[in-house]
Amino acid sequence: MSSESQHPATGPESDEPEHNAGAPQGPWCAVPGAEETRARPDGLVVPGEPAPGEQSAPAEHPAHGGDSAHGEDSGAPGEHGEEARRYADAAMPITPPTHRVERSIRAKTGAKVVAGIDEVGRGAWAGPVTVCAAVTGLRRPPEGLTDSKLLTVKRRTELAEALHGWVSAHALGHASSEEIDELGMTAALRLAALRALEALPVRPDAVILDGKHDYLGMPWQVRTVIKGDQSCVSVAAASVLAKVRRDALMAELGTDHSDFCFADNAGYPSPVHKTALQALGPTPYHRMSWAFMDALPRWQHLKRTRALPDEETPPAEQMGFF
Numbered sequence: 001m002s003s004e005s006q007h008p009a010t011g012p013e014s015d016e017p018e019h020n021a022g023a024p025q026g027p028w029c030a031v032p033g034a035e036e037t038r039a040r041p042d043g044l045v046v047p048g049e050p051a052p053g054e055q056s057a058p059a060e061h062p063a064h065g066g067d068s069a070h071g072e073d074s075g076a077p078g079e080h081g082e083e084a085r086r087y088a089d090a091a092m093p094i095t096p097p098t099h100r101v102e103r104s105i106r107a108k109t110g111a112k113v114v115a116g117i118d119e120v121g122r123g124a125w126a127g128p129v130t131v132c133a134a135v136t137g138l139r140r141p142p143e144g145l146t147d148s149k150l151l152t153v154k155r156r157t158e159l160a161e162a163l164h165g166w167v168s169a170h171a172l173g174h175a176s177s178e179e180i181d182e183l184g185m186t187a188a189l190r191l192a193a194l195r196a197l198e199a200l201p202v203r204p205d206a207v208i209l210d211g212k213h214d215y216l217g218m219p220w221q222v223r224t225v226i227k228g229d230q231s232c233v234s235v236a237a238a239s240v241l242a243k244v245r246r247d248a249l250m251a252e253l254g255t256d257h258s259d260f261c262f263a264d265n266a267g268y269p270s271p272v273h274k275t276a277l278q279a280l281g282p283t284p285y286h287r288m289s290w291a292f293m294d295a296l297p298r299w300q301h302l303k304r305t306r307a308l309p310d311e312e313t314p315p316a317e318q319m320g321f322f
Contacts (some may be wrong), residue, residue: 116234
């Protein structure tokens with residue numbers, strides 16, 4: 001499936017003032033909901049704790065999801081002080097996203113339809129990269145909307161259900177692991193984004209991309225926004241919808257590969273995932289051109305190479321295999 005589209009009826013505009021994606025698949029997979037013991041009561045992830053599905057990614061490659069930071073505690077000695085600092089931070093409010101960027105684009109360009117775009121799966125070792133394009137208008141968003149990585153699985157799933165009936169339209173595009181191997185991540189991202197945009201019922205006049213890199217280019221009118229998934233309503237909506245859908249896809253792909261626990265790690269390099277790779281080799285859904293294959297001498301015959309290097313793929317020493 002390369003693209004998916006849904007477009008409920010648009011509601012009136014107004015001015016502003018997880019269970020897991022699938023059950024555990026292998027004997028060492030995490031129990032669904034176990035990660036939520038570190039969640040805030042409002043459904044946000046405690047600062048300093050890794051987001052579910054991205055907990056084992058190396059800090060050197062942000063696209064994989066960073067590990068918790070270690071530093072001075074808030075006064076109490078040892079790790080209990082660090083614990084106290086994390087929960088003190090957890091009490092701090094999260095600033096909700098606004099329509100400020102969307103309004104600015106409309107005012108400066110005359111655009112009437114503005115789509116927010118976000119991706120998920122860029123740093124995974126297996127599965128597709130998924131992009132969602134969401135059109136929201138200027139209506140007040142569902143309570144608690146923010147970057148999907150800041151939400152627990154349960155809260156993210158609840159928000160996705162609410163967003164399906166709230167957004168004016170949204171569509172998803174996917175680029176498979178084979179396409180990532182053939183094209184490189186940057187071109188695969190563009191392919192997935194184009195599939196999402198083309199599946200929308202109305203062509204957007206302008207697009208807001210999360211991050212600082214415009215991987216869409218002409219003829220699209222693009223505004224890039226760093227941390228747009230936290231600050232822009234349409235991008236935050238795209239973030240949640242993309243994450244929930246890709247997690248479900250990875251759970252489906254993992255049914256025949258239970259040792260990899262894809263329903264739990266979504267294709268990201270968790271310890272269980274790495275152990276299964278070393279013992280069993282890559283599945284058909286792994287990105288065979290990526291540098292983690294260099295750490296699998298038994299399976300080197302499956303490694304793929306591209307004619308041109310991809311700047312999005314981290315070097316072998318940053319893959320954190322060992």
